Amino acid sequence: MSSAAVTNKKGFGATLWDYLTTVDHKKLGVMYLFAGTLFFAIAGFEALLMRLQLMIPNNDFVSAGTFNELLTMHGTTMLFLAATPLLFGFMNAIVPLQIGARDVAFPFLNSLGFWLFFLGALFLHLSFFLGGAPDAGWTNYASLALYSPGHGIDFYVLGLQISGAGTLISGINFIVTIITMRAPGMTFMRMPLFTWTSLISSALILFAFPPLTVGLFLMLVDRMFEANFFDHTMGGNTIIWEHLFWIFGHPEVYILVLPAFGLFSEIIPVFARKRLFGYSSMVFATILIGFLGFMVWAHHMFTTGLGATANAIFAVATMAIAVPTGMKVFNWIMTIWGGSVKVTVPMLYALGFIPSFVAGGVTGVMQAAAPLDYQLHDSYFIVAHFHYVIVGGIVTAIFGSMHFYWPIMFNRALSEKLGVWTFWIFFIGFHCTFFIQHFLGLMGMPRRVFTFQADQGWDLFNFISSIGAILMAIGVILLVINIIITAKSKPLNCRDYWGDGRSLEWAIKTPVPFYNFKQTPLVRGYDPYWLEKHEGNKEGMIYAEPLGDIHMPNNSILPLVMSIGTFVAAFGALYHPDGKAWAIPVLILGLAITVGAMIVRSVKDDLGFHVHVEEVIATEEHLYGKGGNK
Amino acid sequence: MEETKFTPQTWPDKPEQATMEGKNKFVGIWIFICSDITLFASVFATYLSLKDKGPAGMEFSAASLFELPLAFVMTMLLLTSSLTSVYAMYHLKNHNFKGVQIWMSITVLLGLGFLALEIYEFYHYVHLGFGYTQSAFSSAFFTLVGTHGLHVVIGLVWIVCLIVRNARRGLSLYNAPKYYAASIFWHFIDVIWVFIFTVVYLMGVLG
Amino acid sequence: MGHDTQVQAKSKKQYEYDRHHNAVHMRKQVINFAIMIFLTFLAFAVVVADFSAYFIKPVILLLAGVQVVLQLYSFMHMDDKKASHMGVISTFVWFGAVIAFTMFLTFLTIIWW
Numbered sequence: 001m002s003s004a005a006v007t008n009k010k011g012f013g014a015t016l017w018d019y020l021t022t023v024d025h026k027k028l029g030v031m032y033l034f035a036g037t038l039f040f041a042i043a044g045f046e047a048l049l050m051r052l053q054l055m056i057p058n059n060d061f062v063s064a065g066t067f068n069e070l071l072t073m074h075g076t077t078m079l080f081l082a083a084t085p086l087l088f089g090f091m092n093a094i095v096p097l098q099i100g101a102r103d104v105a106f107p108f109l110n111s112l113g114f115w116l117f118f119l120g121a122l123f124l125h126l127s128f129f130l131g132g133a134p135d136a137g138w139t140n141y142a143s144l145a146l147y148s149p150g151h152g153i154d155f156y157v158l159g160l161q162i163s164g165a166g167t168l169i170s171g172i173n174f175i176v177t178i179i180t181m182r183a184p185g186m187t188f189m190r191m192p193l194f195t196w197t198s199l200i201s202s203a204l205i206l207f208a209f210p211p212l213t214v215g216l217f218l219m220l221v222d223r224m225f226e227a228n229f230f231d232h233t234m235g236g237n238t239i240i241w242e243h244l245f246w247i248f249g250h251p252e253v254y255i256l257v258l259p260a261f262g263l264f265s266e267i268i269p270v271f272a273r274k275r276l277f278g279y280s281s282m283v284f285a286t287i288l289i290g291f292l293g294f295m296v297w298a299h300h301m302f303t304t305g306l307g308a309t310a311n312a313i314f315a316v317a318t319m320a321i322a323v324p325t326g327m328k329v330f331n332w333i334m335t336i337w338g339g340s341v342k343v344t345v346p347m348l349y350a351l352g353f354i355p356s357f358v359a360g361g362v363t364g365v366m367q368a369a370a371p372l373d374y375q376l377h378d379s380y381f382i383v384a385h386f387h388y389v390i391v392g393g394i395v396t397a398i399f400g401s402m403h404f405y406w407p408i409m410f411n412r413a414l415s416e417k418l419g420v421w422t423f424w425i426f427f428i429g430f431h432c433t434f435f436i437q438h439f440l441g442l443m444g445m446p447r448r449v450f451t452f453q454a455d456q457g458w459d460l461f462n463f464i465s466s467i468g469a470i471l472m473a474i475g476v477i478l479l480v481i482n483i484i485i486t487a488k489s490k491p492l493n494c495r496d497y498w499g500d501g502r503s504l505e506w507a508i509k510t511p512v513p514f515y516n517f518k519q520t521p522l523v524r525g526y527d528p529y530w531l532e533k534h535e536g537n538k539e540g541m542i543y544a545e546p547l548g549d550i551h552m553p554n555n556s557i558l559p560l561v562m563s564i565g566t567f568v569a570a571f572g573a574l575y576h577p578d579g580k581a582w583a584i585p586v587l588i589l590g591l592a593i594t595v596g597a598m599i600v601r602s603v604k605d606d607l608g609f610h611v612h613v614e615e616v617i618a619t620e621e622h623l624y625g626k627g628g629n630k
Numbered sequence: 631m632e633e634t635k636f637t638p639q640t641w642p643d644k645p646e647q648a649t650m651e652g653k654n655k656f657v658g659i660w661i662f663i664c665s666d667i668t669l670f671a672s673v674f675a676t677y678l679s680l681k682d683k684g685p686a687g688m689e690f691s692a693a694s695l696f697e698l699p700l701a702f703v704m705t706m707l708l709l710t711s712s713l714t715s716v717y718a719m720y721h722l723k724n725h726n727f728k729g730v731q732i733w734m735s736i737t738v739l740l741g742l743g744f745l746a747l748e749i750y751e752f753y754h755y756v757h758l759g760f761g762y763t764q765s766a767f768s769s770a771f772f773t774l775v776g777t778h779g780l781h782v783v784i785g786l787v788w789i790v791c792l793i794v795r796n797a798r799r800g801l802s803l804y805n806a807p808k809y810y811a812a813s814i815f816w817h818f819i820d821v822i823w824v825f826i827f828t829v830v831y832l833m834g835v836l837g
Numbered sequence: 838m839g840h841d842t843q844v845q846a847k848s849k850k851q852y853e854y855d856r857h858h859n860a861v862h863m864r865k866q867v868i869n870f871a872i873m874i875f876l877t878f879l880a881f882a883v884v885v886a887d888f889s890a891y892f893i894k895p896v897i898l899l900l901a902g903v904q905v906v907l908q909l910y911s912f913m914h915m916d917d918k919k920a921s922h923m924g925v926i927s928t929f930v931w932f933g934a935v936i937a938f939t940m941f942l943t944f945l946t947i948i949w950w
Contacts, residue, residue, distance in 0.1 A: 634844055636844070638852070639846050639847050639852055640844050640845065640846045640847070642845075643855065644919070644920065647920065647921050653921045653922075656920070656921060657921065657925075660926045660929070661929060664929040664930055664933045667933035667934065667937055668933055668937060668940075671937035671940045672940065674937075675940045675941055675944035676944070678941060678944055678945055679944045679945065679948040698881060698884065698885065702877075702881050705877055706874070706877070709873060709874060709877060712870075712912055713866070713867070713870045716863075716870075716912055717863070720859060720862075720866075723859050724859055814913055817913045820908060820912075821908050821909065821913075824901050824904050824905050824908070825905070827880075828897050828900070828901040829898075829901075832880060832881065832884045832893075833894060833897070835884060836884065836890045
């Protein structure tokens with residue numbers, strides 16, 4: 001392994017094997033990023049098909065059934081299989097560097113988390129070829145889902161069960177990493193905000209995914225093994241699904257948006273060239289959002305008929321979330337205020353993010369008022385609201401951070417010029433698509449309809465919205481082109497690409513060696529790298545330990561084997577209700593593969609290996625020439 | 631890497647947290663248990679809202695179905711197994727490997743006893759006609775108690791693997807955190823059972 | 838793992854003190870166990886004794902709560918302040934408990950038939 005890092009060229013097979021078995025957080029970050037981009041493209045394409053269908057009234061571009069599948073898969077894929085892995089990609093690539101760790105706390109589990117997510121996602125997408133995708137909406141309400149014919153819902157349940165397990169594992173991993181693996185001197189109140197938001201968002205994963213797991217399990221046994229949780233004739237109750245889903249579903253929104261907040265809190269101080277304004281209030285607001293995020297789920301169910309008391313309690317709790325979120329927005333503005341702002345592409349995304357996200361937040365508070373929500377519920381107003389939050393908040397963060405962190409992740413820089421074009425086309429397209437949907441909603445257009453009658457005053461607005469969607473697609477294609485062009489560009493081999501890096505990840509020279517910092521850095525304050533630069537430290541950082549042997553984890557193929565086991569088992573469960581004789585044996589075979597791999601894992605000691613000092617020096621010389629990382 | 635051989639004199643105070651890996655495992659198992667809390671909260675809450683619910687004219691109810699003597703014996707078995715694993719951890723601290731293995735084995739035996747009674751109980755209910763698909767109540771009951779039972783099975787397999795794997799190796803700072811994590815998990819199973827016997831059985835009998 | 842492990846022999850006094858300390862601690866655990874058994878017995882007894890349900894329900898829930906706290910803080914060593922990051926861990930555990938409580942409350946009140 002260590003010699004592999006020194007040798008330059010490797011065959012395709014060896015590289016592939018390296019990626020299949022890797023436990024390196026940087027490689028897994030890249031894998032998350034590409035897997036996320038793949039599913040983002042698929043889900044974006046589904047959205048484009050939907051907008052084409054709704055471009056003109058009485059259209060028959062896609063059928064009603066296909067439209068249901070598209071809207072379900074668009075929502076499910078975007079939230080679970082695109083936004084989550086893309087953010088996990090940044091968390092993997094950046095958080096260990098930001099806290100000065102060698103790797104995450106459980107590198108093996110990190111890899112397992114990725115493969116479970118990926119194979120779960122693959123399983124879900126196989127539904128398109130195996131008799132129809134799920135079609136009950138991403139919320140999959142039981143009263144609808146239970147009676148959906150075919151295997152679509154089964155794919156949804158099993159696919160999300162597998163990928164959800166992967167997400168939960170990664171969440172636990174990040175919590176432990178951030179708690180235990182911080183470099184000396186990195187107290188909780190010196191942690192960069194992206195690390196803080198990753199911690200809180202992982203904590204939300206920790207508490208929110210088990211209810212989803214249970215909800216999906218109940219749906220699974222109801223559909224495939226004749227249980228009666230949601231069947232009212234047998235005493236069941238479909239409201240249980242709604243509660244379990246939203247106990248997960250609402251925190252899920254914060255799971256996604258908190259790391260996005262964190263990314264912007266990294267981008268803005270670098271380009272405003274000012275310390276982040278109100279650091280401690282930012283931390284406090286993050287924790288508060290995490291806490292309140294769990295106490296508000298029933299605001300998705302105001303129209304279910306929970307009664308005035310419950311509605312009032314959840315309405316007030318929901319409105320309370322605007323307070324910490326507002327604190328954050330003001331802190332970002334105050335950071336920019338009076339700074340000497342460099343408007344680079346990441347900063348452009350940050351500047352676009354603030355007003356867009358505020359718009360989404362304000363409509364959110366409108367819906368928190370339960371009586372008004374009765375009017376807005378299930379209309380395009382809701383669609384406009386959550387796209388403002390998700391595209392305006394999360395997608396801008398992801399695109400901006402791609403530009404921001406590309407130098408660290410790939411040792412290349414994305415083209416600024418193309419980036420500016422991408423930003424403007426995407427940004428204009430985004431507002432064009434969704435701003436107008438607020439009014440469509442207020443005019444009474446319900447969401448999730450596959451077509452509409454002409455001359456209700458909806459024609460023009462729907463047309464404009466579809467044009468906007470096409471602009472967004474062009475923006476994304478430009479970004480992909482940018483990535484492809486950049487792959488051929490010259491490596492940077494530099495430290496602190498933007499020149500104003502503040503936290504630890506900028507103190508390390510790219511390409512980042514597989515063991516990260518050759519010596520663990522000593523953190524002497526908030527914004528440690530800026531502090532060292534400010535005091536004229538030419539070496540980058542002060543180190544907490546002498547140059548010594550570095551202990552690293554072993555690569556392993558077992559995570560992939562375990563994940564394949566669950567993948568196989570899922571097919572068994574899926575075809576069980578069809579009365580196929582092979583269903584149960586396949587289920588057992590799959591589980592046996594997984595359990596077998598687990599037993600192999602626990603019986604074989606995994607002590608890792610040591611990179612000796614000479615190898616470290618050789619690697620550094622190979623990467624940076626004589627003198628190493630200076 | 632060469633394993634360091636320890637004697638009771640050189641054995642650190644907190645063997646389970648003496649290495650970085652140990653610390654990670656220690657924090658990791660706790661964080662996992664936190665997520666298990668909401669997992670059980672979900673199945674518990676589902677059970678509470680579906681208790682005694684079934685098709686029109688269902689003859690089964692919690693009050694008529696559950697028998698306290700069996701639940702009492704099961705509780706005693708699991709509670710005692712919790713104490714025996716505390717004994718194992720006491721010997722772990724004193725670097726007495728034989729003590730660890732013996733007490734862990736007793737824990738496994740008690741756990742097996744609990745599991746046998748649970749299987750008997752389930753068998754008995756199914757025999758009465760109260761199967762998994764009989765009603766919403768039955769589905770919720772078997773899911774809740776079954777999830778706990780599954781945790782017991784996982785805990786038993788885990789501990790047995792540890793006992794067998796380390797039988798000839800003695801204690802080291804590599805396997806001490808593993809024993810410790812397994813014992814924490816085992817205690818957590820007992821914590822959940824306290825709620826199950828109180829809410830499902832005792833309050834079930836009350837109707 | 839290699840270089841952060843230091844093998845250090847304890848002095849005889851220290852060793853004996855630690856042994857004694859562990860033994861005393863174990864004795865406390867056995868007492869706690871006795872209390873738990875007693876609480877369990879009490880809970881079953883109260884139900885068998887057939888008091889009013891309005892009396893029994895809060896009492897057995899209280900007993901369960903006490904027993905769980907005993908398990909967490911004595912058997913699972915959450916009282917051990919020297920354990921690494923115990924403060925963070927107990928924050929997580931209690932936050933999980935708060936969520937669990939919220940779920941019970943809502944599932945009992947706003948899921949209706």
